Amino acid sequence: MPLSTPAPRHIKHTRTIQCCGYHREDGLWDIEGHLTDTKPFDIPNMDRPGGTLVAGQPMHNMWIRLTVDLDLLIHDVEVVTDAGPYYGCPGITPNFQVLKGLHIKPGFTQKTRELLGGTKGCTHLVELLGPVATTVYQTLYGARERAKPAGTDGRRPALIDTCHMYAADGELVRRKWPEWAGGK
Structure with missing residues (x-):
């Protein structure tokens, strides 16, 4: 738009x-x-x-x-x-x-x-x-x-918390990196 x-x-x-x-x-x-x-x-x-x-x-x-x-x-x-x-x-x-x-x-x-x-x-x-x-x-x-691949080396993916879509407690992180969801 x-x-x-x-x-x-x-x-x-x-x-x-x-x-x-x-x-x-x-x-x-x-x-x-x-x-x-x-x-x-x-x-x-x-x-x-x-x-x-x-x-x-x-x-x-x-x-x-x-x-x-x-x-x-x-x-x-x-x-x-x-x-x-x-x-x-x-x-x-x-x-x-x-x-x-x-x-x-x-x-x-x-x-x-x-x-x-x-x-x-x-x-x-x-x-x-x-x-x-x-x-x-x-x-x-x-x-x-x-x-x-992000998150496969035991470190938190760098994109988490870089914008509202990648919020640690957001849906996208839960779907993409469930092991890191909720700010783990």
């Missing part, structure tokens, strides 16, 4: 984030995120030709690719800024190499902010890491589940 009909309005900004997950032939996984920001009107910008960012041209056009394994270890990082509001924006992309060797696990977002927050990174690229990390989980879930 879509959103209700809105009040009369005029668009002022469009941010698009697209993330895709790929299984590579070498067994690793590439997860790519792409962020664009556009406006439907010209805006002054001293670092664009003629001092203007023309309507529809991206103010931000940024990419991230993380290469990970089934253990969610980051093997490689590629970051590209094709467009930013200032000439120097692409200069920060090498800093994102600090992500190599990290695991995508609880605390990942906080760790990325520690490593790349403020002047050590780019706000938009750091924000893009959130949807990219979520896409890692979505992409690898099936393969990880086949390799090591």
